[in-house]
Amino acid sequence: MNTDNLASGVEGSPGSSGNNSPLIHWVETDESRAARWRSEAGVQPPGRVQVADDTLTADVAYRLACEGTALLWRSDFQNGRQLLQAMARRFDRKLHKPHTVVHAPSEAFNHHRMVQAQRARTLGMLLIPFEADHLIPLRRAPDVQDACTEAYGPADAPYVASLRELLGLIGAHEWRKKGVEIPALKARIHPHYGVFSPVRGEYVALAADAPLPELLSSSSLAFDIGTGTGVLAAVLARRGVARVVATDQDGRALDCARENIARLGLSGQVEVVHADLFPPGRAPLVVCNPPWVPARPSSPLENAIYDTDSRMLRGFLAGLAEHLEPGGEGWLILSDLAEHLDLRSRSELLALVDQAGLQVLGRVDVRPTHPRSSDPTDPLYAARAAEVTSLWRLGVNG
Template identity: 45%
Template sequence: MPRRPPSTAAEGKPTPAALPPELARGDAFTWHSESDEPTPTRLSPVDDRLSADAALKRVRRGEFLLYTGDFHNAKQLLGALSRRLSRPAGGRSPLEAFRAERRARQLEHETLSRIVVALDRAYQLGLSRAPDVSLACRQVWGEPETDVTVVPLKQLLGMLGAAEWRRKGLAVPGLTGLLHPHYGVYLPTRTDYVELLLSLSNVKGKRVFDVGTGTGVLSFLLLQRGAASAVATDCDSRAVTCARENAERLGLAKRFQVLEADLFPEGQADLVVCNPPWIPEPPKNRVDRAVFDEDNQFLRRFLEGLPAHLTPGGEGLLIISDLAVLLGLRPPGWLEEQFARCGLTVKWKRSTPARHSKAKDRSDPLHAARSREVTTLYGLTPEAPRS
């Protein structure tokens, strides 16, 4: 929501750069942060004269630095700040390495997110050599609420990259046509789980539920291979919009419906597919929710509700990585225990080793686990009633 900051300059210090007129007057501005950080109460204007060392000291004191200089210099400042942050040391267990890496990533996010920029009523960025960011902003936020919008530069750069993916489209193995992902929706650049789904031999005429659909890619693959219909759900409104738009682009809108919902749609389906978040840790921000599932809550509830949403003879299709087990975040055999607890039988399963870039990157702190990662597609059916 728009809020009025009580002060905009560091007290007792000369400002090296000028605030935009609206902020100098103390006008309310709209604050956008994926991490739900409170609206800054003070914005300290800075420009190209600010060194990375000075910036790091100031953000560590809690300042939000409003960059008013050159766009490319602002990006270089972000890079210089990132290089000054400590990285986890080696020689740790997989779990210790994961915890240390996550803490480092969170510190980096918190630090870099304090370099912010201001956009005008038309979402124009008033930095020299700045690109046109208005379309990317409207795609994510809609129309401006106030004359000034303030956003972390790091987030804005992510939005620009996502807008380019959305414009160009993404080729997905087995999908006829391009997928156009939206900002904040999980990007299906990992093809392991997609290729596993393509191994299904008979989907013709089947009714599909797709739980946690994201871009809608799994529904679209099944529809193009002959499924009769697909009803998809996602708890994120951006994913719902993304999936709906992609169904229209691919000519599948008449057989595809997407709903903003926590888990299952009403009724039953012949195939219920789910590629859930695979790391049982709390998400740190909205984008994290596609990967992090605190205490396996989403996965537990999916398995508990699955039998009631399958038609007689129907199958649940669970696609999940074993990275959590390799990292020590989930004990071996835990998933199989959950199947039994929820009255599910593994009718069949197919697995593939990870082929994404991080599995081959020896400089990655989690390489020891990621190099052994396996993704499995489980065919699940309700246990037969005991006589």
């Protein structure tokens, strides 16, 4: 890994090569080395780095990682992957030792997030070197150029990243290639890296089965707020809505939605636009599936799951009345998981609806069928087992 041109620590200007990224420093063969640091989660480069190879045992690697020392892997790639798995087993064994039972749902949730963050931080200490063009200079290293380009963009200089993050990039790339089968579309949706994948199909089924507002028969227009992969916009178009305007403010989501809409042959019906919530104008139907849990994301990748102070939920409800045609409906698709975690009450949700000048016209419920809802070993099992996902049909008061 030639780092001669990076050792000065000059940051350079932002660009596709990641030249706006911080530097990571280490000593190797008695020489000071440096390279760009990349982290999709926004993690700062570790302060202590030592070179590691096959002579390092899993116990020592785990101890060093827990102490905050990062390990720059210099041996066989697959052996590094096995070391990461061994470190994960050690963390999980420690996690499952008897400990004080947390009773309150919100305490269980906060404890779970704290443990997950600690796990990510510890396992993120095993690092992989990259050459330019996302090439890994290790034996038996896979070809990760496509996966890394999708997440990081082009790379014209060496860099270092977490092996754990790299494996996540590879997994996301495979999901993007394979796609997620959507029965309502009889087709697949292909999620991009960093865009929430519609693997929980119950919310898609709600939008596919709920009765469409009668007003659509005379004015066939719908808005899909926070479209993500574009799956709900595609479902509405396939249901016969002549024109759907799908919005998002995330660049990756916009690219992903446009690609999926084009692949499905729906570009003539669905327009994907950049907007913070609503596009201009009014529609007979406005649909939104906001993040379900009112908590602060710990990384950009969690923005589709956690919604700080219910910002998107509040924004959708507050602006819905002025974007609905008279007699139109707003569909709020929302899980009640936050209620079972004591993070938001049903009365608080209904108060937001009332304050926005809206009324509940009806509600359709479905119970999730994802594996965690039936796994008693999951730390949040009690909440997940009770969870219900609902499509709230909302109209303007009066």
